[in-house]
Amino acid sequence: MTNECRILFAGDPHGDFAPLIRAVLTQKPEAVVLLGDYDLEKPLQDYLRPIVDVTEIWWIAGNHEFEHPDKHRYLFDSSLADNGLHLQVKDVAGLRIAGLGGIFLGRVWYPPNRPRWKSKSHFLSQQPSHVRTAGLSLKYQAAIWHDEVQRLKQLDADILVSHEAPRSHRHGFIVIDELAAALKVSKVFHGHLHEHYTATIRAGIKVHGIADRMVADLNGHPV
Template sequence: MDVSKKILFAGDPHGNFRPLINAVHQHKPEAVVLLGDYDLETPLENPLQEIIGRTEIWWIAGNHDFETPDKHRNLFHSALADKGLHLKVTDIAGIRIAGLGGIFLGRVWYPPQMPKWVNKQQYINAQRMHIRMGGMPLKYQCAIWHDEFHALARLKADILVTHEAPGSHKHGFQAIGELASAMGVKQIFHGHLHENYAKVIKHNIQVFGVANAAVTDLAGNTVSDCRASGY
């Protein structure tokens, strides 16, 4: 098997999983990593039923996955709930992959600005009783939190997968590149901005943007997308 195809990275499906499914059938990867924004109408295992058992399926969440209670439940309470990569490093096909889901949210932390809330507990303690009793709103759950981000930076990995982009993109964040550098990462794969591209940032870190519903291999080659799949 082509070593570059042993792990595939899937850009924001927004409900269209067919390019990913086609890529799995064609390339038979050991694992796939989904980069967020699924817009799930049913639990995640349902649209992926065709490839379950054929490859490992891993994921991070995007901002869309917190838009409604149903979308959130269909991801975080799916049969694949334990395959989330957020804030940890996982050995996948012999490669250490770190995950950072969610987005930077101005009301929480928007680098390079200082965080408005250092951690989730500080935010909750400052809220009125009905919010404290009801739990953190979904909008805040999709945020990247300052303390969790820096805890991740203390780990080591080969690849970092994120929903947000690093500074390689005009709408990205330098903080993501700094995170990758601290972790010793050599490659970053991200979704969110619906664009296929490849760039190199500081410390010779390769960055690959993966467009919506596109699929990229370890070398950054696009192996499947909406146009090739007839969507």
């Protein structure tokens, strides 16, 4: 294992975890970080049995995890549920990694437009009683909420992993640039858009877009 391979980043698997498993068994990293959109038909650990005892497995959710209750359950009720990085900073193989899962949703917040709701509780407070009792639907659980991003900005990290892209991608969002700068990270890794590229944004932050089913090292190079 080279130093660059001590952490690997896996682009959207969409049900195909074979490339990740091969990369882990070859490189023996200390940890892997999955960038969302798993399309699970069984619990996540069942796909990753060949590597669960080889490396640490961390993840953020994409948007596909909220398309159906089973897809959601197979991730959030899996034995790897506690390894989610969303809205947290965790020490992973000696680096502080911050996570932002989900997507921007027009009915909640679609930058550069102002957020429609201050928070989840604000949204629910304006809904009929039966909606408040049921809680957020999966659609709304997939959304990125303004107040949560603001809280995440108060932390410090070395790397940001997100499903959505910063403005380095033509379909990215300046909010991700601003979050990366506030966190003082040196690198951003994102999935979702199925393109492999490297770019530089404000403050010299490197952005690595990781294509679907691709596995990359800390320099954004395919492995």
